[in-house]
Amino acid sequence: MSTQFEIQGLKSSIEGKEILKGIDLKIKGGEVHAIMGPNGTGKSTLASALMGHPKYEVTDGSVTLNGEDVLEMAVDERARAGLFLAMQYPSEITGVTNADFLRSAINARRGEGNEISLIKFVRQMEGKMKELEMNPEFMHRYLNEGFSGGEKKRNEILQMMLLEPKLVILDEIDSGLDIDALRIVAEGVNAMRSEDRGFLIITHYQRLLNYITPDFVHVMMQGRIVKSGGPELAQRLEAEGYDWVKEELGIVDETVGQA
């Protein structure tokens, strides 16, 4: 069955302050959706709330993945159900090697008695690291510790490739990447595009979308999706900025007042 991911009327608050004010979005397997928008409009909150970060309280709405209620699930259950969030600021975990962590994550999905063999795992990890042009030593480095910004992002994509999720959320995966790294990361994402996998790409800039062509582009302001279109929308935003959108919709301050 092709993936169906559906967000309806999603509202979310942080410390009592409402950030998301009703998000509606449908993503089917094979589709790439991009969410664009200026800073402080709630884009990253959407990513975190979908994955279930404890700081963000969902106050209304529903989220389903293939008919299953995502909001009812704990963070790890969401992951095992097929949700994946490539984070803007991945945590560093000292003393835990990248390989040990990834193998545990893969095995958490596969379940007891069905663990991946060490050799098979190593072969897979090495293969994907090669695709991402990562130094093999990163296998045995502590998770994200001492990684540069770009290395962390590549490591997020590596995890995505190995975990093979159904619905991928990329939260500003392009921030802090130089042009080569951007190309490599984008190639990694493109290699993962398939009929049974949906993507939600959150970004400030059009430049990532030069490498990953979205099917749908959404503009987020004031905690809502205010405008949707095709790839041409991203190009117009790149050329003209966001002012015309604001004008069109009569928005003065596009943020949700977090600043």
Added chain:
Amino acid sequence: MAKQMPDMEEYKYGFRDEHKAIFQSGKGLTEEIVRTISEMKGEPEWMLKFRLKSLEQFRKMEMPKWGGNMDDLDFEEIQYYVKPSEKQGKTWEEVPEEIKATFDKLGIPEAEQKFLAGVSAQYESEVVYHSMQEELTKQGVIFSDTDSAIREYPEIFKEYFGTVIPPTDNKFAALNSAVWSGGSFIYVPKGVQCTVPLQAYFRINSENMGQFERTLIIADEGSSVHYVEGCTAPVYSTNSLHSAVVEIIVKKDARVRYTTIQNWAPNIYNLVTKRAVAEENATMEWVDGNIGSKLTMKYPAVVLKGRGAKGMVLSIAVAGKGQHQDAGAKMIHLAPDTSSTIVSKSISKHGGKVTYRGLASFGRNAEGAKANIKCDTLILDDQSTSDTIPYNEIMNDNITLEHEATVSKVSEDQLFYLMSRGLSDAEATQMIVMGFIEPFTKELPMEYAVEMNRLIKFEMEGSIG
């Protein structure tokens, strides 16, 4: 990980064997008991005198006014000597199933399981023990229990016994000196390198884990040895006091590593004195893991006596509900160019309390000495606490002392990150804790590292939420 994990809220790994003791001293401490102990062991006169003097000393000395709370410790309620049956007639088949199951859960090697269960004369462990003994004997290494050593190697024993930690050192050292029983004795001759770690649990048929054990290790010039003691299975004792003394002499250019992991039942006061003397260019390393107990007060020490001597203490302490780990290390630099490293990792959870208490001392002659101290604490919940109490004594201007202390909590973001990849709350917490103590576990012999990781997993069960 859907493995059935035991609930660690209650202490379920504790176990006891039916005692088949042939002599029990009764409760309380009297001169008569001390005399009886000495007599039953057939000790020489000097040891009896040493014990009696120590008893006097114990009575004179006051309880320490620092450290943990010892209000509930009643010396009159303690049984000071139990002589185990001479022939431990037990067989593996007689060991209760639930104990075997506990061992299995902890993944303890069978040879060790049998030792722990008090099973003697088991074929496999006998074989291992004997082949090891043969090899050691060929090299002139002595590895025996302390009780036998005093009879079999009286000269060398007398020369060193009590020289590193005299009975006057502290009240609990005095107590141990009066009533000690069991422990290990090791002598490594000049230039001999023991390539295989000497492990206490192979030394079957002896009182290894007594309450007042006394260990003495002498590494002669240019020799090296790694002694491994204890294991991650809990040590059950009906008595509430464990007070050991460990003395180590590391001669010129010699090297000793002493690794111990102890997991005590939550009723135990674990008050241990461990000290080594390192001579010129000698290296002494303590690798020390403390889990459980009601109160542990333990500060492995190295007296860096000769030029260029090196000392290391690498320790972890885990304190759970109602537990206090007051642990640390002491480095006493008495000679030039000596160096020391202390790495202390503490974890508190469920309202447990961890205190790092350490001493870095530099004498007048410690020209060019260096000490590096790093204490890290991981606190798992809001009820648990930690404290760092470093003492420094500096009598020489030309020394280097670095001290770094961190206290951290398992952060929401770290947990979220790991869980967002599919690990459960418990697995994620375990992973963070395991990463935290990794500098310790990586120094353990393989089989102990595996056990240690398992134990930490069990300990962390129920720490969530």
